[in-house]
Amino acid sequence: MPVKAGALSIALLVMAFLAPLFYNAVSPASSAEPQLVIEQKGKCVKETEYMRRYHMNLLKTARDSGVREGVRLARHGLKGCISCHPKRGEFCDRCHEYSGVTPECWNCHTYPV
């Protein structure tokens, strides 16, 4: 009896870990890649490919140097993003929703509407 219970609980655990896979297998294929509205093309601090991959690192570095050193890297911080991409819903949120990440920036920082 204990053996059975043990096996059952392990099976349940494995199932729980694999649940996301199952979920994705049955749910319809995700919609097409998110489309961003970018008005001023080519004006960014880095090329699009780079930004797509590493923008969070830029933001983090700008954050840490601004908060901790007082060196405000305006172009690389949130303010820099906002200055070219006025609509958060058409910029940040699109990809973040698509990739299922929820950064905490806007809980505290203000994205002017």
Next chain:
Amino acid sequence: MTTRYTKIDGSSTGYRNFLIVSGAVAALAPLSALLMFTNGHYITGMNNQVPWGMPIVMAVYLIGASAGSLLLSAMSSVFGMKEYKPFSRMAALLAVLLIVSALMAIILDWGRPDRLFIPFFHIQPRSMFSLNAFLYSSYMALGLLYLWAMFNEREKLEKQLGLLAVLLAVLVHSGTGAIFGFVFVRELYNSPLLPPSFISAALSSGAALMILALYYTFKFTGRELDERHIHGLAKLMGIFIAVVLYFIFIENVTRAYAPKNYEAASFLLLNGGKYTFYFWVGLIGLGLIVPMILVLNPATNRSLKYIIPAAWMQLLGVLVERYIIVIPAQIMPLEFFHDKEITSDFLDGAYANYSVSPVEWAYSLGLVGVVVFGFAVAIKLWPILPSQANS
């Protein structure tokens, strides 16, 4: 003189019901922590005047009991006191469970428990908290290893690990005392005696805990208990209580001697309302002196009828001691000028208010539940209890 250990059978309905009840109590801790995390700490009794409340009291208390249990557990292997051998496993197990529960108490009380790993990436060697993060986690790992060595009857390894564990337990609890002792801006915290007095309180409450754990598990599992073990533990408990009393005495007298501390000392000892009451009645009277007399007086120290209540009193008395250490120092207003009265709308210069809120009660109860539940499960899974406690 070999001791045999066996698992408990654990098929009775009583056991199952016990598991269900203690599991439900244990679940209170994460649930109330979730409430604090989602709502913010305004639902607790803690506030900007009293930033540390019951969760920290519980954490300090549990760490103390853990260090005490581990020291007792090592008595047989390290100090060669063979009469304590039968319950060294039990004590080590309790030590691990208690430190787990204490870590829960600390971490889930943070405003941002989701930032759990930050302390491991950003180290601040001047902060007792930062050092303790490493002390506590290595202590927990060492405790587990020590248990493992015991299960596998690796006597030599057990002895070495035991010695290490004793050193670490002393460090861990000194570190806990230093969290408060180093805070030099509050008269009621700042004291070099806090670390050693924490250790002696750890030992006395550890002994009390062990007496109760032995007594009740043997009672419920129907094993035969040799009362001599309890007598030995009770004597230890009495001695450590005397040491605790000595530390408290010295600390308070030293503090009260300096005129700048008159206010703080008299708040604790004379006119602090409920805190003075807790101090004299809860801690000194019922928590320390009465149990000490019960276990040291030859007329009473041979009978479980007196020892068991004495152990309970001591166990709760040390909880009161932690409360007395953590809370009143925050109730006292901080002085801006020694010779001027101050007021402001941030409640400067006024005695603060703190009462334990329902959430904190649930949280504290849950932390105890975690230990009890873990203990009940573990004695079924591993051979921890001696099949017969006579040597």
Next chain:
Amino acid sequence: MLELPHLSRITDIMTVDRRDFLKIGAYTAAGSMLATGLPAINAIASKTAPTRKPEESWAMVIDVDKCDIDCTACVDACHKENNVPDFPEPKHDVHWIRKITFKQKHVENGEERSLPAMCFHCEYPPCAHVCPVEATFVRKDGLVLVDKHRCIGCRYCMIACPYKARSFVSRHVDHKPTDNPDVPIRMHGVVEKCTFCAHLIDQGKEPACVTSCAKKGKGAMLFGDLRDEKSEVFELVRSGKANRIRSDLGLNPRVFYLGV
């Protein structure tokens, strides 16, 4: 963490002991290197244009005789500038700066006077010393700041601060249209306090309380750089007339008071 040389000026002026042994505590947090992406560092290195000079050492001098007991200009300005939330219960309310009323103990009908108190940005800040994750740190120019991205909300700093300068955010805070967009609001679960308006200082302006006191109050607050020997704060500090609160603790606060 604690790099004394650039801070030592405040100590020189007051000629109190230097406590150089504290340098033992100076070290580098290698852990923080791990957390930052290397590509980003490369990307930024070339275009960095520091907006501030590292050699500043800020201080404030407050003339208590000029502080009216019922004036709250500094408090209002600060709470507006920094989006300081207003919680209903006083015991949970967040305070960055507050007006303290004081009078002599043990005398009858003592005269009541008042002074504004905020974070005093100590040279040896106990809050930063006890913070387990260095969320509270000392900036190069002497400001003691809380990195709210890092604070875990353990509240050890509130225990260690003798001035009650810190508040724990114990309730949820929402964005309001009236918020100052230059300063973030906060999530509950972190500790916050006065920053000397670091965001304004970095733009070359003065803290909001000082500006407002000059405009609406009697100009009781002075702000300046102790390295600048021509500045008014330097003069006042050097004159020896300015005191610090609880100087017995030896924390060397950066806020000086005249007339107490």
